[in-house]
Amino acid sequence: MMNLGVWQLHRLNGKREFNALVTERSGRPLSELETIGIPAEPAAAEWLRVSVDGTYDLSRAVRVVNRSQDGTAGYNEVVPLRTDALGWVIVNRGFVPLSGADPTPPATGRTDVVGYLRLSQKRGTLGAVDSTDTANEDFQRFDIPLIARRLDGPVFPMWLQLLEESPSTNAPWPDPVPFPELDEGPHLSYAFQWFFFSAVAAVAWVVVVRRKWRAGAVSADPTPA
Secondary structure, three states: OHHHHHHHHHHHHHHHHHHHHHHHHHOOOOEEHHHHOOOOOHHHOOOOEEEEEEEEOHHHOEEEEEEEEOOEEEEEEEEEEEOOOOOEEEEEEEEEEOOOOOOOOOOOOEEEEEEEEEOOOOOOOOOOOOOOOOOOOEEOOOOHHHHHHHOOOOEEEEEEEEEEEEOOOOOOOOEOOOOOOOOOOOHHHHHHHHHHHHHHHHHHHHHHHHHHHHHHHHHHOOOOO
16 A cells, blocks of 8 residues: 555656646747757657648548547547648647547648647557558558558648637537646555555554463463462
8 A cells, every 4th residue: 555655656756747848838929830840859859849730631631539528428529621831731620529529621722720739649559540541541550650651642640630720610510639738646645545544544453463372371361270
């Protein structure tokens, strides 16, 4: 139980570091993606707010499935944006519920997109396996190299989490994915709980041992004749 309490404190520290990183990077001035270029270390560019212009290609749109938003099941609509200088940029236009709603296609022609840079995702040890068929349109995660198999030419190594696009469709779906909640979660209270349980167990152990010792001492006394 002590180890579980320490583990919760480690998780709290990790959450605080994540919050500080996201707050700092997302608060920087808006930059043009073409100016930033392809980052040597993508992890150092995640959560930067950038703008890029290009043309959406709906014929190559895909879905990242098994997503939820506000307690509703659905998927993320992902559309590649063809740019002049950076090739294809994968844009997550947002969440679409499974309740029969259809995403509104983006405006045709040149579109200005503003969003957060996000890292390509990899399958974990127990994660669902995506098809490598180039005709596949449903993916479990934002795996840029895998999605890029559907596209011709260079693909930017990170994807863009849409904030706004101009011209805007002003449609309800897709709904942009919300910014992550930058709270500390319940880790500190969980840590206190585990430490409290540990203290209770230690005190209970001492009480039980003392009672057993006293009972043993009494039974060892000689009985008067």
